[in-house]
Amino acid sequence: MNHRTVSAFVVTLQIAFLLNFPLSTIAQSTGDALLTVGGKPVDKDELVYLISKGKSTGAQSPGISREEFEENLELFINYKLKVREAEALGLEKTEEFSREFSSFKETLIRPYLIKNSLEEGELRKAYSRMQEVVRASHILFQFPPNASTEDSLIVLKMALKVKGEIENGGDINELAVQYSDDPSAKINKGDLGYFTGLQMVQPFEDAAYTLQAGQVSDPVLTNFGYHIIKVQDRQPNPGxxxxxxxxxxxxxxxxxxxxxxxxxxxxxxxxxxxxxxxxxxxxxxxxxxxxxxxxxxxxxxxxxxxxxxxxxxxxxxxxxxxxxxxxxxxxxxxxxxxxxxxxxIAPFEEMEENIRSRILRDSRSGMIQSQVVAIQKARYGYQEDESSVSRLAQILNPVEKTSFASEVTSQSLDKAPLFTLQGKTYLVSDLTTYMDGEEISSKHTGGTFDLWFDRFVAKMLAQTEEKDIESNNKEYQMLLKEYHDGILLFSLMNQEVWEKGIADSLGQAEFYRKNLDRYQWKNRIEAFLVKVLDPSQAENARKKLQGNGYNQTLIEGFEADYQANSPLAYQTEWGVFEYPDHPVLSKIDTQLSYQEIQSDGSLYLVLTGQKIPAGPRKFEESRGLVIRDYQEYLDLSLTESLKSKYPIQINPQVKEETFLALNQ
The missing domain is CATH 3.10.50.40 (Chitinase A; domain 3)
Structure with a gap:
């Protein structure tokens, strides 16, 4: 539900009501804990984080007053009581919680990953290149089908030869007609016109953007073959x-x-x-x-x-x-x-997601992933058992995935080492377990072992990085706990307050009977109000209404006539109204059936009818209010019961340290 996308503390502020109980400050030997909830310590950093986060988005002045601090501390305790109860009820062990929390974790951790910073760098580089357009010509030298190493060298030598001709004064456009394997060269003579970032394959773009006007590249290798590129012009991007x-x-x-x-x-x-x-x-x-x-x-x-x-x-x-x-x-x-x-050209913020999508669809995504893996390997002490991996590749590359596990067992390779990561050695048995739970498209090249080994290494490195962030990144820890507790809080409130308040019809009726004084009508009257929007039409309305009282047939006739002939002349409303506090009806003489009232600069023509004295509302008339009040009652009752179940103890010294930390 959408409620769950709101941070835990914000949810707490939305649903909690200020409590009318004193918070006893009892000195306890709980170390650095700000407080304990039923003996479970709560660190002061959590309160500092939540209040600071709220202040950074809403407050204009720094710091927090003593009164604000006490109010926030009460709300925080209320929040932690409910989280404690949700944990005791096992709500974090449900499949629904696990699924939702895992989904949040996947999103929350992204900004802290190595991959995110590398992607951000590529996004910025791409946008920077988009500030300029390049006009270039090229000659393409393609490889023959199933090219050997010798074939590749021959193509490279041809590209170098033609580059030499250009440098000796040859016209790249005329040479493109003669040599280029790009079919369009017969029409455009190799002139590609202007282009900008992300419009060419990455190696071609990288080369073009390193050249100044008039410069010629060395042979550039792409999936199409070798290119000789000459930049003709560079200009600011016209948008x-x-x-x-x-x-x-x-x-x-x-x-x-x-x-x-x-x-x-x-x-x-x-x-x-x-x-x-x-x-x-x-x-x-x-x-x-x-x-x-x-x-x-x-x-x-x-x-x-x-x-x-x-x-x-x-x-x-x-x-x-x-x-x-x-x-x-x-x-x-x-x-x-x-x-x-x-x-x-649009600002970076407007183009960011489009640029990200395009980068992740081209070869840059593979480059980023390779860089991520290289950094992870260096950071987390990855050591590959090269001799074992080489031997396993020879044996297992030809084996299909469906036969992989049985082949490993038949050749007693289960215990063969693959690599060590943060001191833990991973074996072939770990690889086969991983393969059992994964699927991959059948359209892939290379040996089975090489393919799955690389995927397994990347998976283990990613898991290691995530665990490292969870263990050592304080900001992420706080954010993760906020969402963890927020989901628990929502689940508890949904179960004990919101859904119960809506579904418990007997409880609603009992609450209504015990609190009947809350659901009282004031003096009411039947009334038809015509607000005159066009003063030139006031007389027309008078002729139809004057001398009459509240009458449904008359009202319907008036409505049909003005809607058909002058729909912008009036604004109307009718029904039974509590009139003592009504902005217009509070000014009427209830003894008159027709009258004209001036209110807020507008003329109102008013017909009145039956007067109904003050008295209790029927349950059906009050159902919406009753449900709201009953939910509030259930929330307060829940909080009171939790205070007894989980005694609150506050460390006064740490409390003062927390207040000072929020005012630094």
């Missing part, structure tokens, strides 16, 4: 644009068609220059883009690297809203563009 366009298509293989299209687009451009021309009409009449010609040619927002280079450069060359470009040619035909809107 995003939105344009509308007119398209005239032609068949590139048909020169006559192209010439006809060129003439047509020129005529359209001339027509656009006339002052009387309406852009949307021209688009609808002439544009051959069926996806946009019925809506003014409007295209979605786009940034650098999202469109074909010619179109993109034409769009970003426009500077004024409404400016129209001269005709430009792309592989799709001739276009005329009109600039509709421009906006700069």
């Amino acid at each position: 995003q644009v939105r344009v509308s366009h007119i398209l005239v298509r032609f068949d590139a293989e048909n020169p006559t068609q192209e010439e006809n299209a060129r003439r047509k687009i020129s005529d359209i451009y001339a027509e656009i220059q006339k002052e009387s021309t309406v852009w949307e009409d021209i688009v609808k009449t002439y544009s051959e883009d069926p996806a946009t010609n019925q809506r003014g040619g409007l295209l979605p927002w786009f940034g650098v690297g999202s469109m074909i280079p010619e179109f993109e450069m034409g769009a970003f060359s426009l500077t004024e809203i409404g400016e129209v470009s001269p005709p430009l040619k792309t592989q799709y035909g001739y276009h005329i563009l009109r600039l509709e809107e421009k906006k700069p």
